[in-house]
Amino acid sequence: MTSRRPESFDGLGYRGREDPVHGGGYTGRSFNNSSSADMQHWVTTPPDIPGSRNLHWGERTPQYESAASTVPGSEETQQISTGPSGDQINRFAGFGIGLASLFTENVLAHPCIVFRRQCQVNYHAKCYHLSPFTAISVMYNVTKTQGPKALWKGMGSTFVVQGVTLGAEGIISECTPLPRELSHKWNPKQIWGHLMLKSFTYVLAMPFYSASLIETVQSEIIRDNPGILDCVKEGVGRMIGLGVPHSKRLLPLWTLVFPTVLHGVLHYIISATIQKLVLFLLRKRSSPRRATDGSETVQTMLDAYFPELIASFAANLCADILLFPLETVLHRLHIQGTRTIIDNTDLGFEVLPINTQYEGMRDCINIINREEGVLGFYKGFGSIIVQYSLHAAVLQITKIIYSMLLQNA
Numbered sequence: 001m002t003s004r005r006p007e008s009f010d011g012l013g014y015r016g017r018e019d020p021v022h023g024g025g026y027t028g029r030s031f032n033n034s035s036s037a038d039m040q041h042w043v044t045t046p047p048d049i050p051g052s053r054n055l056h057w058g059e060r061t062p063q064y065e066s067a068a069s070t071v072p073g074s075e076e077t078q079q080i081s082t083g084p085s086g087d088q089i090n091r092f093a094g095f096g097i098g099l100a101s102l103f104t105e106n107v108l109a110h111p112c113i114v115f116r117r118q119c120q121v122n123y124h125a126k127c128y129h130l131s132p133f134t135a136i137s138v139m140y141n142v143t144k145t146q147g148p149k150a151l152w153k154g155m156g157s158t159f160v161v162q163g164v165t166l167g168a169e170g171i172i173s174e175c176t177p178l179p180r181e182l183s184h185k186w187n188p189k190q191i192w193g194h195l196m197l198k199s200f201t202y203v204l205a206m207p208f209y210s211a212s213l214i215e216t217v218q219s220e221i222i223r224d225n226p227g228i229l230d231c232v233k234e235g236v237g238r239m240i241g242l243g244v245p246h247s248k249r250l251l252p253l254w255t256l257v258f259p260t261v262l263h264g265v266l267h268y269i270i271s272a273t274i275q276k277l278v279l280f281l282l283r284k285r286s287s288p289r290r291a292t293d294g295s296e297t298v299q300t301m302l303d304a305y306f307p308e309l310i311a312s313f314a315a316n317l318c319a320d321i322l323l324f325p326l327e328t329v330l331h332r333l334h335i336q337g338t339r340t341i342i343d344n345t346d347l348g349f350e351v352l353p354i355n356t357q358y359e360g361m362r363d364c365i366n367i368i369n370r371e372e373g374v375l376g377f378y379k380g381f382g383s384i385i386v387q388y389s390l391h392a393a394v395l396q397i398t399k400i401i402y403s404m405l406l407q408n409a
Contacts, residue, residue, distance in 0.1 A: 013161035065215035111151035112387035119380025120328040135382035141348030146220045157231035168204040201249045202264035208235035250337025282307040325377035
């Protein structure tokens with residue numbers, strides 16, 4: 001922390017003038033060549049008290065505010081001219097932008113995630129829903145038949161999985177030398193350690209991810225109202241093999257480690273790389289606009305908030321599209337043997353049981369390719385288009401509202 005005082009200031013000779021009261025013509029020492037006007041930035045004078053020693057007869061102590069107001073370019077002058085209202089509006093708008101993005105990713109997009117997962121695990125489906133229009137029609141039928149809760153099921157368990165993931169990552173990083181974040185001067189050893197940390201985190205969160213997946217795809221017609229902590233209970237039961245009814249076709253957790261870690265690490269690498277690239281390009285293209293009508297302030301504040309949101313949006317979109325086939329295989333392996341009944345994604349009016357007999361990741365890939373074709377890996381792809389279209393619309397609306405608030409501030 002650097003000192004705010006001048007280098008030659010010692011706290012003794014701030015007056016730099018004669019004091020006839022204390023010394024009869026004795027000149028006060030000054031250990032620097034700075035004028036009293038310059039010292040007003042560094043010395044706070046005491047208040048005007050009648051009869052106090054800091055006043056000469058017939059004089060008033062120069063106050064800090066008055067001295068600061070005479071110095072051009074001072075911080076106080078800028079604060080007075082701008083006022084605190086603009087800063088408060090900027091902070092409030094920035095909080096609103098982040099909240100809108102968080103709401104879109106976790107709440108508004110949840111029906112699309114539910115329908116996408118149901119399509120991925122439904123090997124009976126004849127309609128693959130590669131178009132967003134067919135996906136919207138079936139989602140409407142499900143909502144009409146079972147109520148609005150049918151597409152928001154399992155939302156609480158997704159937050160539980162996120163909490164477990166963050167907690168496990170923090171605990172592992174504190175107990176091991178594995179870095180949680182990469183510094184600017186990274187090396188291959190730090191990268192491998194960081195990816196190992198992510199891998200261990202995905203392994204610990206894997207049972208809870210399986211429980212959350214079951215809650216999101218299970219039909220609302222045949223399931224009871226689950227509690228908030230049911231995901232934790234079922235995840236622990238999946239780890240120890242007790243408390244949850246499973247069939248003999250249930251795959252052991254050790255066979256799910258590789259596809260789960262592979263999907264998680266690849267998703268992280270792709271999203272982090274694209275996010276850095278998009279953020280670099282956006283910041284390189286953005287330049288301050290010189291104008292007197294307030295457009296420079298608007299553009300500056302927009303450049304401060306939106307590039308990161310746009311970069312995160314593009315990164316998640318690219319990662320989800322590129323890893324969609326692997327996600328289909330992963331979800332089918334996790335759901336096998338759990339006696340799950342899902343909605344019929346062809347029409348949206350019936351329910352179907354999931355009875356698969358995959359032996360592992362390679363067997364699942366071969367069977368999907370042989371029985372459902374290459375497009376079978378992309379079942380429910382239309383829902384991902386709907387999901388990110390809603391996200392892009394919310395970002396654009398938020399940007400327009402934010403621009404209007406800044407211009408009117």
